[in-house]
Amino acid sequence: MIEAELKARVHAPESVAQQLDKLATARVEVYRDTYYDRPDGSLDKTGEELRVRTVHGTDGTRTVLTYKSAAVDEASGSKPEYETHVEDAEATHAILRGLGYVPFIAFEKHCRNYDFEAHGRKMLATLVRVPEIDGTFLEVETLVDDDDLTSALDDIRFVLTDLGISPEDLTRETYTGAVAAQRR
Numbered sequence: 195m196i197e198a199e200l201k202a203r204v205h206a207p208e209s210v211a212q213q214l215d216k217l218a219t220a221r222v223e224v225y226r227d228t229y230y231d232r233p234d235g236s237l238d239k240t241g242e243e244l245r246v247r248t249v250h251g252t253d254g255t256r257t258v259l260t261y262k263s264a265a266v267d268e269a270s271g272s273k274p275e276y277e278t279h280v281e282d283a284e285a286t287h288a289i290l291r292g293l294g295y296v297p298f299i300a301f302e303k304h305c306r307n308y309d310f311e312a313h314g315r316k317m318l319a320t321l322v323r324v325p326e327i328d329g330t331f332l333e334v335e336t337l338v339d340d341d342d343l344t345s346a347l348d349d350i351r352f353v354l355t356d357l358g359i360s361p362e363d364l365t366r367e368t369y370t371g372a373v374a375a376q377r378r
Contacts (some may be wrong), residue, residue: 196266197275198346199335202354202363207321207330210357211306214319218308223251225303228287229370230295238298238370240264241273246290248283257283266340270347271366275337301326301373313349319357327372332359 204210214220230244231237237244241264248257257280262273280286291297306321315336322331334353338346351361 195275195337196272196340196343197262197335198267198270198272198338198343198350199333200270200347200350200354201331201333201365201367202359203365204321204330204332204359205363206358210332210359211321213357214306214308214321217312217319218310221251221253221305221307221309223249223305223307225249225305226300227303227369228300229298230290231298232294233296235298243273244290244295246280246283246286257281257286259286267343267347272343272347299370299374301369303369312353315346315349317350317353319353322369324369324373326376327369331365332357 211220226248228246230246243260243262245260245262246257247260248255258277259280260275260277262275265271265273302325304323304325308319310317310319315338317334317336320333320335322333323329324331332354334350336346336350354364
């Protein structure tokens with residue numbers, strides 16, 4: 195499946211949160227993300243991602259291992275995504291290091307997640323704050339097959355417009371890139 199996703203900078207986060215609260219109940223969670231790469235940095239160079247995410251929320255803690263291959267849509271950055279829950283975060287980190295992967299960057303994201311349906315699709319909207327970078331972001335995504343990507347991105351644009359997000363607010367800026375730049 196491809197994660198059809200658009201990300202935008204949000205200028206009025208309280209207003210967007212109020213609108214999203216009308217669509218779904220927010221799940222407030224803190225993500226602790228560690229991105230891995232090969233020692234030569236080849237995953238980052240090709241736009242691939244290998245991530246261990248530990249999510250802390252009111253329902254407890256869970257860990258997810260994710261691999262995203264290179265973007266299949268340059269304008270949005272949408273990527274094929276493969277994800278699975280893992281039982282033991284520390285064992286997962288040890289396995290990746292044992293296979294020769296090295297931690298590339300690690301940081302925390304503070305998220306308000308909203309699951310809802312729009313335009314006949316299951317959508318996930320996430321308001322994101324990363325303590326190390328300025329601003330609030332909104333990600334809206336849905337999982338689709340290759341042949342449905344363009345239509346799904348159009349549907350996401352409609353959702354963003356309904357939330358008061360303009361096309362000028364869209365960004366391809368990555369959290370990993372922004373955090374790395376901030377740490378330099």
